[in-house]
Amino acid sequence: MTAYAIAHLREITPHAEIAEYIERITATFEPYGGRFLVHGVREQETVEGYWPGDVVMIGFPGIGQAREWWGSAAYQEIAPLRSRHIKGDIILVEGVAEGYDPATTAQALRDGLDGDA
Template sequence: MTAYAIGNLHPKPVLDEEVFVYMERIQATLDPFGGRFLVHGAPAREVREGTWPGAVVIIGFPTYEDARGWYDSEPYQALIPLRTRHMAGDVLLIDGVPEGYEAAATAARLRAAVN
């Protein structure tokens, strides 16, 4: 099942050289795990509900194990300080939904569980 690394990042107003080095090197850390950018550093075009400060990063992986392997890998761990010294934010790893997922079926299971 597809998994994702999602970041809500808050870059400082002036980007440092380290951020550019991070960006230049990150793809090489993703490649062994089948990771690819789906969204990279885009500010929200419209916030329809709530607030969403910062820039969004979404990276897709073939499996959760691939996402975890990438994040925990030595090459990526070595890059993290280049980003975190210049950007605060939140990063999470999350499973996607399986092929054929139906929200109505999930609602039915939840309804049955509470009744």
């Protein structure tokens, strides 16, 4: 099942180390089947709420590969190049299975309410 590394980058202080990080990151995730899906889009359209900053999204074949990449020596070596100059949040999340039906989730929610609605 596809998994994603998603970063919400807010406070960015331009620095040469960020350029080096960007130059080197692809080589760290390619061995795990990763690829950029979204990279630092500043022109995103916020349609509800408040979304300051940029978003980066990397897709992986599965959550195992995403975790292996995150913990890899190659990525951990370059991570400080980013974290010293960019504040934000990063998550690893598994996608939904092929054929996912949200009605099943809604029914489970209704079943859990047991008349509390």
